[in-house]
Amino acid sequence: MSKSSMRHPPIMHDPHGPIASARRIAAMIERYIYLIRGSWVRIVELVYWPLLQMLMWGFMQLYLAQTSSLFAQAGGLLIGAVLLWDILFRAQIGFSICFLEEMWARNLGQLLLSPLRANEFLVALSVMSLIRLAIGLVPVIVLAYYMFDFNLFGFGMALGAFFANLVLTSWSLALCSSGIIMRYGLGAEEFAWSLAFIMLPLCCVYYPVATLPDWLQPVALALPPTHVFEGMRGLVLDGIFDSAAMWRALSLNAVFLVVGYGAFRFFLRSTRVNGSLLTQGE
Amino acid sequence: MSASSAKSQVRPVAVTRLRKTYDSLVAVDDISFALESGSITALLGGNGAGKTTTIAMLLGLVEPTSGLIEVFGSDIMTDRGLVAHRMNFVSPYVDMPMRLTVRQNLSVYCKLYGVVNVAERIAEVSEELQMTELLKRATGKLSAGQKTRVGLAKALLNAPELLLLDEPTASLDPDTADWVRGHLDAYRRARGATIVLASHNMAEVERLADRVLMLEAGRVVEDGAPANLIKKYKRGSLEDVFLDITRKRRPRAPVEETAS
Numbered sequence: 425m426s427k428s429s430m431r432h433p434p435i436m437h438d439p440h441g442p443i444a445s446a447r448r449i450a451a452m453i454e455r456y457i458y459l460i461r462g463s464w465v466r467i468v469e470l471v472y473w474p475l476l477q478m479l480m481w482g483f484m485q486l487y488l489a490q491t492s493s494l495f496a497q498a499g500g501l502l503i504g505a506v507l508l509w510d511i512l513f514r515a516q517i518g519f520s521i522c523f524l525e526e527m528w529a530r531n532l533g534q535l536l537l538s539p540l541r542a543n544e545f546l547v548a549l550s551v552m553s554l555i556r557l558a559i560g561l562v563p564v565i566v567l568a569y570y571m572f573d574f575n576l577f578g579f580g581m582a583l584g585a586f587f588a589n590l591v592l593t594s595w596s597l598a599l600c601s602s603g604i605i606m607r608y609g610l611g612a613e614e615f616a617w618s619l620a621f622i623m624l625p626l627c628c629v630y631y632p633v634a635t636l637p638d639w640l641q642p643v644a645l646a647l648p649p650t651h652v653f654e655g656m657r658g659l660v661l662d663g664i665f666d667s668a669a670m671w672r673a674l675s676l677n678a679v680f681l682v683v684g685y686g687a688f689r690f691f692l693r694s695t696r697v698n699g700s701l702l703t704q705g706e
Numbered sequence: 707m708s709a710s711s712a713k714s715q716v717r718p719v720a721v722t723r724l725r726k727t728y729d730s731l732v733a734v735d736d737i738s739f740a741l742e743s744g745s746i747t748a749l750l751g752g753n754g755a756g757k758t759t760t761i762a763m764l765l766g767l768v769e770p771t772s773g774l775i776e777v778f779g780s781d782i783m784t785d786r787g788l789v790a791h792r793m794n795f796v797s798p799y800v801d802m803p804m805r806l807t808v809r810q811n812l813s814v815y816c817k818l819y820g821v822v823n824v825a826e827r828i829a830e831v832s833e834e835l836q837m838t839e840l841l842k843r844a845t846g847k848l849s850a851g852q853k854t855r856v857g858l859a860k861a862l863l864n865a866p867e868l869l870l871l872d873e874p875t876a877s878l879d880p881d882t883a884d885w886v887r888g889h890l891d892a893y894r895r896a897r898g899a900t901i902v903l904a905s906h907n908m909a910e911v912e913r914l915a916d917r918v919l920m921l922e923a924g925r926v927v928e929d930g931a932p933a934n935l936i937k938k939y940k941r942g943s944l945e946d947v948f949l950d951i952t953r954k955r956r957p958r959a960p961v962e963e964t965a966s
Contacts, residue, residue: 432830433865433897434816434821434822434823434827434863434864434865435821435822435823436791436819436820436821436822436864437820437821437822438820439787439790439791439820440787440788444820447817447820448817448818448820450817451814451817451818452814452818454813454814454817455803455806455810455814458806458810458814459803459805459806462805462806463805525803529801529802529803529804530800530801531800531801531802531803533767533800534795534800534801534802534815534860535818536766536767537765537766537767537790537793537795538790538815538818538819539787539790539791539818539819539820540818541787693769696767696768696769697768697769698728699726699728699733699759699762699767699768701762701767701768702758702762702767702768702797702799702800703799
């Protein structure tokens, strides 16, 4: 005779404390890994756009190197900018898409009534953004080395500073967009895809800050990624790594993260007040 | 008094002067009730009476405008983390990730609720709910009845002491619905669990519930055992009582006995 699930309650972990918290975060990561593993289309999609971008800008750089002394001297200026921009954009999308998965699946209410805390959910989304970023970008970085002789890892320690600052900015943007989507529903889904692009013209991915009109330059310098892209150009063109600029970016990121986290908590509270957690989905 | 006996004496749910408004709409209007351990309580009422809002507030998913909800002695809005592992919820109106298999979904929820013996627990619950053959299938490819079964399995993974159900048998054929009711009743008896049920199915409520809270425009207008309400309204079924209340017919006056 089989055991009865009614008469034999499960053995349970202590639900409180950091270890329990880590278990719940791991469970959420497992859920998103199942999703990626379950569909080769998703894996291809992760690599597809970064690869396309890298190829287009790589060939553009080859062409410009033949016609411009600047690009001839500083190979990798464009392709480096593209790859760094992709770190920012893909990390934000990685976070936001995992959040959207819960909205599409009408699962957010189930999660938020379980022992999972909102902060644990956010940590899981952050870890997933890094995992998705690695799946998407590592093959592209390797290909950039073999096709265009550009080694992103050649930035050395500076790459760590660039990477950390770009990822922190991406999380702050993703926190805002996820909060807005949670509060206003899937009608606001476009925020997940487009929010990072607000920064694109201002954070000077492909040109120096000095190119911008004087009145716009303070706005650009208030954005953490601007310091990363300026730093990358300094390294490629002059071989100088401006560590002070990276600390400025880190300070700005601290402000961005506080604002992003505050926005997410504000929208979560607003969604609880509004009563839409059980009625979300398409 | 020992800690364990104090814990067992705390009421599973105590609601005090609960109110929820959305702008000018009053969804729940100053209701108070407490539930006894091991009871099945049905929330009844027409559409918009406040049943789902009340359940969502009990789960901590909707913030009350005012009032207090204590679940196992903890304020659900501020201390949900202390009691969330002792509760669970089933509704046909929420889903689980469609692309994951049933086993993957149950595994994730087992871990979220802190179950240690995950594989064993999934096997036990699936066997109990006669859905072992569904474990390998994608959740999105199941029929409505199968999804209900999987939703119930998810809700029983942590063997909750407080189980909340929002129309658990909606869209099920009579046979499956009857099977679900039987299982819920057996679960309550075996585990001594407290069950809160929102339903439009009066036969279901008559069969399962010890107590009915009849809601109208967010207020509790009747509170009692199904048999007592039927007696009070001098009707043959709870459905007739429901119609009397929603159509604002008062309980029939007692028939005077004539002396012969």
